[in-house]
Amino acid sequence: MKSIISLATAALIGLSSSTPVPDTTTATPGPYHISGFFASKPHLSSGCHFEFNLTAPSLPGPDPVYCWASVELGFSGATWLGYVYQGLGRCTSDRVAWTFNHPRGAETDRNDAVFNVTVDGVRGTYRVPKEDIYVNLNDERNPFDNDVSYAGPGEFEVGEFPEGE
Ligand SMILES: *[C@@H]1O[C@H](CO)[C@@H](O)[C@H](O)[C@H]1NC(C)=O
Numbered sequence: 001m002k003s004i005i006s007l008a009t010a011a012l013i014g015l016s017s018s019t020p021v022p023d024t025t026t027a028t029p030g031p032y033h034i035s036g037f038f039a040s041k042p043h044l045s046s047g048c049h050f051e052f053n054l055t056a057p058s059l060p061g062p063d064p065v066y067c068w069a070s071v072e073l074g075f076s077g078a079t080w081l082g083y084v085y086q087g088l089g090r091c092t093s094d095r096v097a098w099t100f101n102h103p104r105g106a107e108t109d110r111n112d113a114v115f116n117v118t119v120d121g122v123r124g125t126y127r128v129p130k131e132d133i134y135v136n137l138n139d140e141r142n143p144f145d146n147d148v149s150y151a152g153p154g155e156f157e158v159g160e161f162p163e164g165e
């Protein structure tokens with residue numbers, strides 16, 4: 001009976017994937033679950049602060065890994081969140097790395113942002129639509145007092161693992 005069950009399980013796993021049956025050491029480490037995602041350039045500030053919590057099947061629980069970064073945009077009139085390059089974003093676990101890139105866009109045509117999270121060298125990607133980034137120009141005559149913040153869901157999954165990486 002036991003062997004029939006494990007054969008059936010193996011067949012099910014085989015059906016759900018075109019690649020060979022994974023063992024636990026090579027299974028995809030995602031999805032990476034993000035909560036409390038925060039990114040904001042406050043009023044009259046030229047710095048953007050980021051933070052979030054992360055859990056992933058391959059990371060020990062129950063406490064999440066906490067990550068944060070501060071980026072200097074150099075301009076309090078920025079309408080973008082900036083670029084957290086590799087190494088600038090910090091986390092409580094050194095198995096985790098991340099980047100966030102929201103490039104400067106034209107006033108009328110802003111850009112999406114790309115948020116990447118790497119656990120043990122395996123990178124997942126999440127595209128933040130520009131609609132989820134709130135910009136307030138405040139006083140239209142004052143180009144230096146713009147506010148920018150992430151306004152999308154605080155909780156989401158980074159589950160897209162680009163091929164060949
Ligand atoms: C991250 O998780 C810790 C522990 O569960 C919690 O205290 C903290 O408020 C969370 N931070 C964010 C940004 O969600």
Ligand SMILES: *[C@@H]1O[C@H](CO)[C@@H](O)[C@H](O)[C@H]1NC(C)=O
Pocket residue numbers: 085086099100101114115116123125162
């Ligand atoms: C984020 O991941 C995407 C998809 O793999 C990649 O094209 C992009 O270069 C990455 N960004 C950074 C800053 O590494």
